[in-house]
Amino acid sequence: MVIRSLYPDVAIPDLTLYDFLFASLDEIDLDRVAVVDGPSGATTTYGGLRAQVDALAGSFAARGFGVGDVVALHSPNVPAFVAVFHGLLRAGVTVTTVNALASGEEIARQLTASGARALLTVSPLLAAAAAGAAAAGIDDVVVLDRAEGYPALADLPTGPVPDVTIDPRTHLAVLPYSSGTVGLPKGVMLTHRNLVANVVQGVALVGATRDDVVPAVLPFFHIYGMTVLLNLALHARARLVTLPRFDLGQFLQVCEREKATYLFVAPPMALALAKHPLVAEHDLSSVRVVLSGAAPLDAALADAVAHRLDTRVVQGYGMSEMSPVSHLVPADRPDIAAGSIGLLVPNMEARVVDPGTGQDAARGELLCRGPNVMVGYLDDDAATRDAFDDDGFLHTGDIVEVDDEGVFTVVDRLKELIKYKGYQVAPAELEALLLRHPSIADAAVIGLPDPEAGEVPKAYVVPAPGVALTPGDVVEYVTGHVAPYKKVREVELVESVPKSAAGKILRKQLRQLEEDRRAAL
Numbered sequence: 001m002v003i004r005s006l007y008p009d010v011a012i013p014d015l016t017l018y019d020f021l022f023a024s025l026d027e028i029d030l031d032r033v034a035v036v037d038g039p040s041g042a043t044t045t046y047g048g049l050r051a052q053v054d055a056l057a058g059s060f061a062a063r064g065f066g067v068g069d070v071v072a073l074h075s076p077n078v079p080a081f082v083a084v085f086h087g088l089l090r091a092g093v094t095v096t097t098v099n100a101l102a103s104g105e106e107i108a109r110q111l112t113a114s115g116a117r118a119l120l121t122v123s124p125l126l127a128a129a130a131a132g133a134a135a136a137g138i139d140d141v142v143v144l145d146r147a148e149g150y151p152a153l154a155d156l157p158t159g160p161v162p163d164v165t166i167d168p169r170t171h172l173a174v175l176p177y178s179s180g181t182v183g184l185p186k187g188v189m190l191t192h193r194n195l196v197a198n199v200v201q202g203v204a205l206v207g208a209t210r211d212d213v214v215p216a217v218l219p220f221f222h223i224y225g226m227t228v229l230l231n232l233a234l235h236a237r238a239r240l241v242t243l244p245r246f247d248l249g250q251f252l253q254v255c256e257r258e259k260a261t262y263l264f265v266a267p268p269m270a271l272a273l274a275k276h277p278l279v280a281e282h283d284l285s286s287v288r289v290v291l292s293g294a295a296p297l298d299a300a301l302a303d304a305v306a307h308r309l310d311t312r313v314v315q316g317y318g319m320s321e322m323s324p325v326s327h328l329v330p331a332d333r334p335d336i337a338a339g340s341i342g343l344l345v346p347n348m349e350a351r352v353v354d355p356g357t358g359q360d361a362a363r364g365e366l367l368c369r370g371p372n373v374m375v376g377y378l379d380d381d382a383a384t385r386d387a388f389d390d391d392g393f394l395h396t397g398d399i400v401e402v403d404d405e406g407v408f409t410v411v412d413r414l415k416e417l418i419k420y421k422g423y424q425v426a427p428a429e430l431e432a433l434l435l436r437h438p439s440i441a442d443a444a445v446i447g448l449p450d451p452e453a454g455e456v457p458k459a460y461v462v463p464a465p466g467v468a469l470t471p472g473d474v475v476e477y478v479t480g481h482v483a484p485y486k487k488v489r490e491v492e493l494v495e496s497v498p499k500s501a502a503g504k505i506l507r508k509q510l511r512q513l514e515e516d517r518r519a520a521l
Contacts, residue, residue, distance in 0.1 A: 001360045002351060005344035006406050007204070012197045012347070012371055016168050018090045020196045021234050022050045029210075029237050035079045038215065038243040038254045044079055046237065054161045056087025062159030067092035067166060070114050070175060073221070074098040074107065074121040074129050076244035080144045080153065081220050082230065084120060089173055089192075092164040096175040096187070097221035099423075100125060101483035107132025114175050114187055114378065123147045168192035175378060176223050178320035184429050187378030188223075188320045197371040198323035199232050201345040202316075206291065207331040210237040212262045213286070215255055217243040217269075218422075223324040224294050228316070229264050238262070248272050252282040259286040266294040266422030267301065267454055270313075274304035287311050289331050293318065294422030295454050296410055299339025306338070317341035317410065321387065321394055323372040326350070327408055340409040341400075347371055351393055352402055355414055358389070365414055366400040367393035416507055418447035418455045423485040425457055427507070430478065430488065434459060437477055439467040444497040444505045448490065448514060456489035460497055460510060469493065 013020055030047030037043075044052070065071060071093050075081045088095050096114040098107055107128060111119065118140035121129035126147050133141050146152035173192045177185040206228070208214070214233045218225040233240045241258050243251060246269060255263070265273070270292050273279055287309055292302070293316040306313040314331055315338055318324030329342030336342055344350055348370040354361040373394050376384035387395055397415030402408045418425040427445040434443035442462035447455035459478075463469040471491035478488045498506040 002349050003344065003402065003406070005346050005348045007343070007346040010200050010204070010346045012193065012200055014168055014193070015196060016089070016166060016171075016192045017173055017195050017231065018053070018086060020199070021086070021231065022053065025050060032210070032237060033239050034234065034237075035082055036239060036241040036258060037079050038241045038258075039250070041257075042079070044083075049083060052083040053086045053090055055158070056083055056153070056156075057090035058159040058161050059153075059156035060088055060091040060093060061162035062157040065091055065093050065117070066162065067164060067171070070094045070096055070116045072096045072098050072107075072111055072114065072116040072119045074100065074102070074119060074125055075144065075221070076100045076122070076125075077216050077220050077225070077242040078122070078144075078244055079242055080122075081242070082234075082240070084144065084153070085220065085226075085230075090164070091162050092166055092171075094172040094175055096177070097226065099221055099483060100219060101485060102128060102132070103482055104128045104131030104135065105481055106483060108135035110177055110185070111136035111138055113177075118142065120144060126150075166192070168196065170375075172375070174226070176221070176226070176320050178223075178424065184426055184432070186380055186383055189375040189378055190223075190323055191375060194323045194372050194374065195227060195231060197347065198227050198325055199235050201347055201370070201372060202228065202325045202328060203232060203235060205328040205330045205343070205345060206232060207289065208232060208236040208238055208262055212236065212238040213241065213258050213260045214238050214262050214264065215241045215243060215251065215258070215260050216264075217246045217251055218264055218266060218294070222294070222422075223320045224264075224318070224422075227323055228291075228293065228325065248276060248278055252278060252284070255284055255287070256282045260284070261286055261288050263287055263290045265290060265292050267292060267297050268421045268452060270297060270301055270305050271452060274301055274308055279308065284309055289314065291316060291328075291331075293325075295419040297338065299337055302338035313338050315339070315341055317398075317408070319396060321374045322368060322370070323374070325372070326368045326370065326396075336407055337409075340407050342408065343406055344408075345370075349393075350402075350408075352400060355399075363401045363411065364399060366396045366398050366408070366410075368396060369393045416446075418445075418457050420447075420455055420457070420485050421453050425486050427457070430457060430459065430482070430486065431505075433478060433481055434461065434474070437474075439464050439469045440474070441465070442497045444507065444510060445488070446507050446510045446514070450489075457486070458490040458492065458514075459488045460492050460494045462494055462496060 034046040143150040302313040314329035317327040327341040351367040399412035498509045
């Protein structure tokens with residue numbers, strides 16, 4: 001049975017993301033503050049931001065970038081990210097956003113897979129960026145804030161705003177990398193229409209307005225930050241306050257100073273807001289809504305945050321392949337439990353099916369279809385086919401229940417991704433890395449529940465015969481090759497890894513082993 005959104009369909013403008021966000025700026029909006037640099041307090045107006053975007057589009061075009069090119073953007077949340085990201089899109093470029101914590105190896109892999117022509121980064125991330133670019137054979141590296149030996153934004157040539165003609169329905173705007181439901185990270189092909197659609201779908205339920213002040217600490221390189229914070233806030237003409245990383249003290253100071261009204265968080269941030277003593281030292285009375293995403297939020301934790309801040313706490317659900325939002329608890333629906341993922345957003349359809357049979361079920365895998373759903377995975381037709389059913393519904397890998405009121409609740413998941421503080425960690429990626437170690441004969445990775453991080457990766461490692469290998473050796477090896485959030489936090493040396501007759505790792509057995517151990521404590 002197809003479940004349709006309870007909301008009427010909304011009209012999706014046939015516009016590029018630039019035209020959708022900036023072409024319609026009213027005169028009264030030009031002098032409104034669009035972006036605030038959280039650490040310094042420096043501001044950029046909407047008129048100034050549009051001028052920066054146009055100028056950068058001209059600079060990128062003069063440098064030879066345009067339709068058909070992919071450029072990688074590797075930066076934390078700083079005001080320059082906003083202008084550069086939209087300047088590249090304005091020039092017709094497809095942007096592949098790179099995790100600010102990525103290692104050189106990971107950057108090289110994404111640059112190669114995406115076919116990027118150039119890499120834009122910032123000086124604090126230059127070591128990893130330079131190593132990744134070199135390994136990928138890319139010599140066009142721009143350091144936005146300047147570093148010796150590299151061009152900066154100020155050094156780019158000037159040029160007229162390019163006259164770019166693209167079809168928003170087919171032209172790829174961004175290529176974020178996601179592990180999907182299983183496997184190694186894959187390039188998610190999202191068009192301008194996908195991104196525009198998801199802002200239009202979400203804006204009414206999110207309820208952000210031009211009077212809102214939105215601290216942006218969730219990374220723009222992640223689709224949650226890109227769509228729900230960056231693009232939705234700009235569309236609402238709200239004030240966006242950028243923060244390069246989550247430091248609780250700085251976050252609270254900025255929220256108090258700027259009189260933040262709408263907080264977009266992940267569950268680890270919610271935990272800090274609920275329990276950390278620093279929160280009591282700051283005036284957060286201006287906050288009217290807290291919206292959590294990126295990983296499941298426990299109902300008790302949501303209630304604790306709501307009680308402590310005396311505010312509304314809601315939750316959303318999505319994935320990179322859906323640009324990302326498919327479900328939200330509306331800010332104006334206090335009758336919907338915060339522990340649920342809420343209602344389908346407008347223009348969205350869903351099915352709940354038995355994972356084994358594909359038949360409709362009261363409790364089963366969530367499948368979604370809508371204008372925000374990706375075109376497919378870059379250069380991976382097999383993975384794209386596997387991601388969709390015959391009717392074009394996207395497999396999410398999550399097990400849900402839906403009640404008679406159309407409220408969805410995630411109860412389990414099929415997919416094997418580990419969610420560490422909202423980041424996705426693919427077990428297959430860590431296993432492939434572990435098997436490159438000469439002293440490791442076999443390995444398997446699962447996620448262990450963790451009260452602060454959500455889940456942490458644990459590796460079961462089979463040492464090669466006749467070698468001396470310690471858990472510390474394994475941790476050190478992985479740490480040297482991956483971003484911090486992907487680090488293995490626990491290692492167990494074992495004689496063998498459980499596998500099926502076809503050779504597939506039986507992670508379910510390992511998870512059951514851990515559950516039995518916890519139950520015995």
